[in-house]
Amino acid sequence: MDSHVAQLQMQYRNYILSLYQQGFLDDQFTELKSLQDDGSPDFVAEVLSLFFDDCVKLVGNMARALDQTGTVDFSQVGANVHQLKGSSSSVGAKRVKGLCINFKELCEAKNYEGCVRCLQQVDIEYKTLKAKLQDMFNVSVIIVHMNPVSVWDDFNKIILGKE
Amino acid sequence: MTVEQDFEALDQFPVGMRVLAVDDDQTCLRILQTLLHRCQYHVTTTDKAQTALELLRENKNKFDLVISDVDMPDMDGFKLLELVGLEMDLPVIMLSAHSDPKYVMKGVKHGACDYLLKPVRIEELKNIWQHVVRKSKFKKMKSTVTNGDHSLGNSDHKANRKRKDDDQSEEEEQERGNEKKPRVIWTRELHNKFLAAVDHVGVKNAVPKKILDLMNVDNLTRENVASHLQKFRSALKKINNEANNQQANMAAAMDSHYFMQMSSLKGFGSFHHRPIPLGSSQFHGGAATMRHYPSNRTFPGMFPPHVSSSRIHNDGGYIMLQGLPLPPLDNLHINNNNNNNALPSFTSQQRSLMVAPNNHFVPEGHQQSSSSSPHLEINKRLEDWSNNIPQSNVHSKPDALKWNIDTSTTEPTSFCRDTDFGSSYATTQADFLDPFQMKQHQENNLDPMTVAQLLRSSSGNEGLLFMGQHKLENDFMDSDAASLDDIVNSMMTQQEQSQAEFSEGDLGFGWQNNSLRTCI
Helix, strand or coil, X not given: CHHHHHHHHHHHHHHHHHHHHCCCECHHHHHHHHHCECCECCHHHHHHHHHHHHHHHHHHHHHHHHCCCCCCCHHHHHHHHHHXXXXXXXXXXXXXXXXXXXXXXXXXXXXXXXXXXXXXXXXXXHHHHHHHHHHHHHXXXXXXXXXXXXXXXXXXXXXXCCC | CHHHHHHHHHHHCCCCCEEEEECCCHHHHHHHHHHHHHCCCEEXXXXXXXXXXXXXHHCCCCCCEEEEECCCCCCCHHHHHHHHHHHHCCCEEEEEXXXXXXXXXXXXXXXXXXXEECCCCHHHHHCCHHHHHHHHHHHHHCCCCCHHHHHHHHHHHHHHHHHCCCCCCCCHHHHHHCCCCCCCCCCHHXXXXXXXXXXXXXXXXXXXXXXXXXXXXXXXXXXXXXXXXHHXXXXXXXXHHHXXXXXXXXXXXXXXXXXXXXXXXXXXXXXXXXXXXXXXXXXHHHHHCCCCCCCCCCCCCCCHHHHHHCCCECCCCCEXXXXXXXXXXXXXXXXXXXXXXXXXXXXXXXXXXXXXXXXXXXHHHCCCCCCCCHHHHHHHHHHHHHHCCCCCCCCCCCCHHHHHHCCCCCCCCCCCCCCCHHHHHHXXXXXXXXXXXXXXXXXXXXXXXXXXXXXXXXXXXXXXXXXXXXXXXXXXXXXXXXXXXXXXXXXXXXXXXXXXXXXXXXXXXXHHHHHHHHHC
16 A cells, blocks of 8 residues: 555656646646645645636636627737736646747737737646646545645655755 | 834744735735735735725734735725825835836835735845835934934945845835935824914915914924925815816716715825826825825815815715826725725625625535446556657646647636536636626726716626635635545546547637637
């Protein structure tokens, strides 16, 4: 049983590391993790949940804005992109944030095709991230269930270099 | 030294400092809240600027500091900044994802104490209490105008500048404080006294000598007052001219009663907002820092030279600001107004909106999905997942490809332990998404005619949006009851369910319709 848990934990660790290495997450995510403690044990999950809800909403807004039959209001699309950029940078969703930066330029250039394409990319990107984090979270729940030692301890050790 | 004593007394102070945080982005708001808690401040959050204003007005001593986002749908952050600065004289910190210096400049010009960039770091928040100290210290110090005080102010400013970030510039107050010449600085306090005195003597009698006597301030000469008065009058004249032009339009479109309400309280804010092309920045600072009298309603005789142009006299007995508030009546101003007679009806509307639908939705939200053979599923997924670790792009879900192609927006499956969080939020989302959208559209092309419309729709929006938020809190709290296994299982199953719900979207505009459909 112990070895099973240890193996899981190792895989879990590797998984998280890979997310960082592949640019899905950045330091801000680490900061977020460091804010979680006994006082707010579900903090990260809660914030991520809010973030993904925001993504849905903002992407929907942008889709509607781009779907206008008349002239497209790029400033509105831009406003939504801006907000998405803000929230993605706050949670550490690196790729999403990167896309938002491009997206903003496309909005300013009023490049319709570019915007539509970029929006689709954003959509894919946040969903991918969500799936990955969901898996990671699910596993962490199981690990915690199997092994009372907090799984974040391992995480902290590796990522933050703390004991 | 009194200054040292002040600082000693403030040793306990940063702990428990009361902060009001305003940001329409709930993700950022939640993070900000936690960060502030970590700094041991006492935090109140709201996602609407209007709510923030109400909270602040309801008790002026309830908060020490305000942190506000710049881009908010219901009110421009800069506007909120001005209003808070003028009405409550609280330090306001701006927050934004815009790192563009011109935004920072704008913030500073509107009176922000500080300008932070998102993502906010806790180190930056640990220092924000300095703004509260500084402001209260200056209030005491600058009521008497002396050299000694100024030089003290200088050293504070210099120390402060070292701590600031690169992309921040000095406030106007700092600029004034840096003056080393023995000249009179027209601080807010001083200017208020000036206004009070002018008001007291009356329009026609506003002569420097009398004003000086009434002000009763040390080290102020008649010449100081005279030049200040002169600048003041010329500024007013300029604004009044413009006011005359725009007022004709305004008066026609607006309900006069509401208009009066609005102008009585918002006059200062809008005055501040206008770029006053005066020669000296000193006066600009002074005029800009005009603030409300303790009694919000009476502004008699404030602008003596223009009594002839007084437009509206409220039957309630208070004279409106002549000319001043009217033109720069940004429609946003009108929109987000004060809590006076015109508005309570909206508030109650909002409340009823909030209560009813909320109750209605709550029962719907909690559908617990049952699961079969959860452990088998979990194990299977784990295997797939662990096999795929090296190339983490490959997802264990069978329809991974479908996921990538299909860009339709699904219901937000909940991420945290509260499994129903996502689905219920999606339902509420649908309700306010369209009005929200509509509102944004409307805000883009405002004119007096649509203001009334906006008002109606905005009250509706606020009710629904607030409801949404209210709902969030409810759901999240209720989740704790479920057991771990159940939650994990139902999460798994729910995901499978939502996967099945995917329709084959196309890469064109079809997917947008899908997103709407699943949201609704």
